[in-house]
Amino acid sequence: MSKALNRVLLLMLALMLFTFGCGRNEQPAISLSNMDQSVDPGEDFFRFANGGWLDRTEIPGDKSSYSSFDDLREQRDKDIHELLEEVSKKTDAEEGSVTQKISDFYATGMDVKKIEDEGLQPLQPEFDRIENISSKQDFQDLVARFHTFGLDPLFGGNVMQDLMQSDLYKFYFMQAGVGLPDVEYYTKDDARSQEIREEYVNHMTKMFELMGDESATARANAETVMAIETRLAEHSRNRVQMRNIPALYNKMSLDKLSAICPNFNWGAYMANLSDKDFGEVIVGMPEFFEEVNRVLADVPLDDWKVYMRWNLINRSAEYLNEDFVNQDFEFYSKFLSGNEEIQKRWKRVTQTMNGRVGEPLGKLYVERHFPTESKDRMMELVGNLKKAMAQRLENLEWMGKDTKKAALAKLEKMRFKIGYPDKWKDFSKLEIKRDSYVLNVRRANYFHFYRQLDKYGKPVDKEEWGMPPQTVNAGYNPLKNEMTFPAGILQPPFFNPEADDAVNYGAIGAVIGHEMTHGFDDQGRRFDARGNMRNWWTKEDNEQFTNRTKLLIDQYNNFVAVDDVHINGELTLGENIADFGGLSISLHAYRMSLEDKQESPVIDGFNNIQRFFLGWAQVWRGKIRDKALKRKCQEDVHPWGKFRVNGALANVPEFYQAFDIDKDDPLYRLPDQRPVIW
Numbered sequence: 001m002s003k004a005l006n007r008v009l010l011l012m013l014a015l016m017l018f019t020f021g022c023g024r025n026e027q028p029a030i031s032l033s034n035m036d037q038s039v040d041p042g043e044d045f046f047r048f049a050n051g052g053w054l055d056r057t058e059i060p061g062d063k064s065s066y067s068s069f070d071d072l073r074e075q076r077d078k079d080i081h082e083l084l085e086e087v088s089k090k091t092d093a094e095e096g097s098v099t100q101k102i103s104d105f106y107a108t109g110m111d112v113k114k115i116e117d118e119g120l121q122p123l124q125p126e127f128d129r130i131e132n133i134s135s136k137q138d139f140q141d142l143v144a145r146f147h148t149f150g151l152d153p154l155f156g157g158n159v160m161q162d163l164m165q166s167d168l169y170k171f172y173f174m175q176a177g178v179g180l181p182d183v184e185y186y187t188k189d190d191a192r193s194q195e196i197r198e199e200y201v202n203h204m205t206k207m208f209e210l211m212g213d214e215s216a217t218a219r220a221n222a223e224t225v226m227a228i229e230t231r232l233a234e235h236s237r238n239r240v241q242m243r244n245i246p247a248l249y250n251k252m253s254l255d256k257l258s259a260i261c262p263n264f265n266w267g268a269y270m271a272n273l274s275d276k277d278f279g280e281v282i283v284g285m286p287e288f289f290e291e292v293n294r295v296l297a298d299v300p301l302d303d304w305k306v307y308m309r310w311n312l313i314n315r316s317a318e319y320l321n322e323d324f325v326n327q328d329f330e331f332y333s334k335f336l337s338g339n340e341e342i343q344k345r346w347k348r349v350t351q352t353m354n355g356r357v358g359e360p361l362g363k364l365y366v367e368r369h370f371p372t373e374s375k376d377r378m379m380e381l382v383g384n385l386k387k388a389m390a391q392r393l394e395n396l397e398w399m400g401k402d403t404k405k406a407a408l409a410k411l412e413k414m415r416f417k418i419g420y421p422d423k424w425k426d427f428s429k430l431e432i433k434r435d436s437y438v439l440n441v442r443r444a445n446y447f448h449f450y451r452q453l454d455k456y457g458k459p460v461d462k463e464e465w466g467m468p469p470q471t472v473n474a475g476y477n478p479l480k481n482e483m484t485f486p487a488g489i490l491q492p493p494f495f496n497p498e499a500d501d502a503v504n505y506g507a508i509g510a511v512i513g514h515e516m517t518h519g520f521d522d523q524g525r526r527f528d529a530r531g532n533m534r535n536w537w538t539k540e541d542n543e544q545f546t547n548r549t550k551l552l553i554d555q556y557n558n559f560v561a562v563d564d565v566h567i568n569g570e571l572t573l574g575e576n577i578a579d580f581g582g583l584s585i586s587l588h589a590y591r592m593s594l595e596d597k598q599e600s601p602v603i604d605g606f607n608n609i610q611r612f613f614l615g616w617a618q619v620w621r622g623k624i625r626d627k628a629l630k631r632k633c634q635e636d637v638h639p640w641g642k643f644r645v646n647g648a649l650a651n652v653p654e655f656y657q658a659f660d661i662d663k664d665d666p667l668y669r670l671p672d673q674r675p676v677i678w
Contacts, residue, residue, distance in 0.1 A: 027492050029499030030614050032604055034621065042665025045655075046645040049617035059623050062344070064337035064631075067622025067641060068493050072472045076365075076488055080470060081350045083364050098360045101432040105357065105444075108437040109319075109349035115437055116321045120211065122436040123316060130308045136296070139304045140265055144272035146311065150445025152176040153311040154232075155292060157269075158449060159456045161479045162282070163249050166531035169456045171270075173257070174284040175236045178229040179204075179314050181336070182635045186233035192630065196336070201226050203331035207313055210323050224303050225310045228295065235291035239635065240570045245523055246533065248284045257281060261289040263296035276456055318348070319438040338625035356444035358468030359425045362487075365470045366420040370487040374497060375419040378485060381504070381589075382416050385512045388589035392678060398544045406536040410519060410529040415462070415482040419490065420469035425451075474511055476518035478527040483515040493618045501593060502600060502608040506615025509586035510579075517581030517678055521574040522549060548675040552576045555650070555673070559643045562629045572639045579648040581678040583616060587654060609658045617645045651675065 036051020047054070059066045084106045093099040108114070120127070133139050143153050156176035162168045180186060185196045201222045208218035242248070254266045260283070270278060283289060299307075317328035326342065333339040342348075354361060393399075393407050430447040432440050455461075462480055467473065472488040485508075489495070495508040518524045525545070528534045537545070553569035556576055560566055569576070590612060594600070600608035620641030624632070632640055639647065649655045650667045651674045661668055 027496070029492075029496055029503040030604060030606070030611060030618065034618065035614075040665065041659040042661040042667050044642075044646065045613070045617055045649055045659075045667065046620065046642040049614050049645070050621035053621050054623060057623060059625060061340035062342060062347075064333070064339050064628035065622060065624035067624075068619055069472050069622070072488065072491055072494075076470050076472060077347055077350050077354075079365060079369055080354060080361055081346055083361065083368075084350060084353065087364075096428070098427060101427065101430060102353070102357060102360060104434040105353055105432045105440050106349065107434055108440050109352065110345065111437070112322075112345065118436065119321055122439050123312060123320075126312055127309065130305050130312070133301060133305055133308075136263075136301065137265060137268065139301065139308070140269065141272055142308060144269050146308070148273065148446055148449050149442040150449065151311050151315045153308060155289070158452050159278075160452075161460060161531070163245070163479070163533040166479045166527075167460050169458070169460070170251070171278040171281045171456065172284060173281060173289065175232070175288040177232045177311075178236070179225075179310070180229070180233075181332075181631070182239065183233040183236040184238050184634065186230045197226070199331065199335055203327065203335075204310060206327050207310075207317065207324070210327060211309065211313060221306045221310070224306045228299060228303065228307050231291060231295050232288070235288050237285050237288070239637070240568070243523060243571070243574070243637075245526055248282075249533065250283045250286055251280050252283060253280055257283060257289070260286055261293040261296075263293045274453060278456060316438050316441075319352070319441050336627065337631055338627035352441065354468065354470065356441065356448075357427065357430070358470070359421070359465070360427055362420065362468035362470045363424055366487050370419055370469070370490070374487075374490050374495065377497065378418045378490060378495070378508070379416075381509055382418070382483075382512055384589040384593060385509060385516060385585055386411065386414070388592055389513070389516055389585050389678070391592075392585060392588060396676075396678075398541075398548070398676065400538050400541050403537050403541040406528065407520065410481065410527075411516075413481055413529040414516065414519060415480065417465060417482060417484040419485070419487045421463065421465045423463050425464070474515050476515040476524065477531075478519065478524045479531045481519065481527070481529060481531045483512070485511070485515075493615075493621075499615075500600070500603065500608070500611065502590060502611040503615035505586050505590035505593075506583075506612035507619050509589060510582040510616050510619070512582070513585035513589075514578040514582030516585065517578040518574065520581070520678055521577040523574050545677070548677050549573060549577060551673060551675040552580070552651075555669070556639065556643065556647055559639070559647065561633050561640065561643070562626050565630050565633050567633060567639050567643055572637055575638050575644070576647060577677060579644050580651050580675075583648050583652055584678065587612060587652070607658075609654060613649060613655055613658060616649070620645045 032052075034051075034053040035049055036047055036055070039048045039051055041048045057066060063070065084102065087099055088103045088106045088110075090099055090103060093103055129142055129145075133142065146153050147157060154177045156174045157172060159169045160172050162170040175183075178186065180196065180200055185193050185200075187193075201219075204222035204225055205215075205218045208221045209215060213221060252260075254270070258264075258266050313324070314328075317324040329339070329342045333342070343351075389411055390408060393404060393411065396404060399407070427447075429451070431443050433443075460480075462482070465484060465486075466477060467475060467484060467486055469487045471486040474483070474485045474489055476483050489511070490508070492499070493507055494511060496504060499507075519527075525537070526533050526535070528536050535542075553573055556567045556569035556572055558566070587609075590608075594608075603611065606614065622641045624640055629640055632638075638644070646667055650669050653674070655661065656668075663670075
């Protein structure tokens, strides 16, 4: 999936496809050297469990943070790179085969001399199209064209499952068209946001100069783009508002959309994409498209040409020659996130290919690096977690019987995908040539755009995976009521086949419980067992749930991340519910597993329940630069690891017992401050 689509159309899906976060080397289940036992567990359990690791770990210069996730991703990238090197050496690959496509894609990405020699030449036909715009319709036709290969001017659109009829597909229109990673950077008056806006204009100016504009013209062009993007951002929903999923579901005919935004030719747009009749469409935020209508009327054609030039270069820069790559890095990575140096080319190319041809690469990856016994053991853990969740649902005192019945039905129908797909995606229509890296990226984006678009009118494929198997993450998809645990995350410290059960339940067990709880968090609970957005809650139970989650919002709002920046309890609510629920369910499952077994031994001075909590904490070990942490607080639904560890544990009664937490400890919360949710 292209970066643009991830930013635009699938922002809603990204908010619903809840993710957990985020080697094969032998390592102890709990490493005492990673701990700092001079710290009281009740003061800062994150530091207690991870202090040794924190003290000896430096954030690499090419990263804004470094964590257990990055540890696995580093190894994953090396493994994928090794596969790419092997495939690229094959000289007898059949034209059109996956081997040929992977080999040619990789070769163009690694051919630095060719990329430098080409400069902007591969994109010149698109710059010519922009220059030749002579009417508003020409401009609108080019917007549609850009959408098909992964750019996102003005708005975003593509096909996704119907939120209220998940067995059908609908065409969605969503807000987009801006270059900063969060719309509030355009609108907030704090010093950091003002600095970001100023530096963004400076960055655009430098990029226009690299495209050949004179200095004064480049500055004026940057100001033009900033003015257009600011208007779009001012009428966009922020990230907290985007978490209100029902408010994003506005089904209407094209005629009604045309009444909202008559200055855009919606019929021509759809015809530019396909000859299909997409019927009614779903408009994520009608007020945004009202502003699109006004902007279309107010902005002259020459300014739209400038805006389209910027959209093209901004979404292509990282695949061009070093001048563009370095300037893109200077703003988006160094200035915004604090990275000190750019990643090596092989890493960047590997990550690009993971994003564009991830599943074909994943098939090669699991054949070499994923043992089948890990999948079998995960299935056992999943079954135990599901039983534990069912017991907890049945015994909930605050939930009425009708809502409880629906919740249990949803849990019963929940599906699990572990390791890798049983059926691999067909990449036969993907065209890759050994001519240009940036054009291969564009072709891959085009392939994914139309692969998604072509789903319209077809049955929903419930076996399709939303992430390649080498992904170091996990996810819950409410529209399919399914959880995915790729091979990439099923390694230490998340899953350790050599570890005692207590540690694995605290780590991967809590991951399973986390994803399971996403089906019942503040957003997942809006969807029923079949994946349809439907209110299956009584009014009383809805009020009970809301009141209990307010305790989590207040708790996380009080966490100071850096300087005067706090965690946003509303933005991170879904993850905080899932962390707390995942821990509670996994601990319940672990205790169930101990029935009829001898008491677990004390290992390295810690009993089994203590090791359970240490297993949870070590998953989140990590360090982050201040700039990156500020961005995370603004942009990410996931809090930083320290707050996930300490925040969730402070609500689990068994944690207090295991480590003798008392009312004088900083992590202590009064019993009436600790919610009982799942």
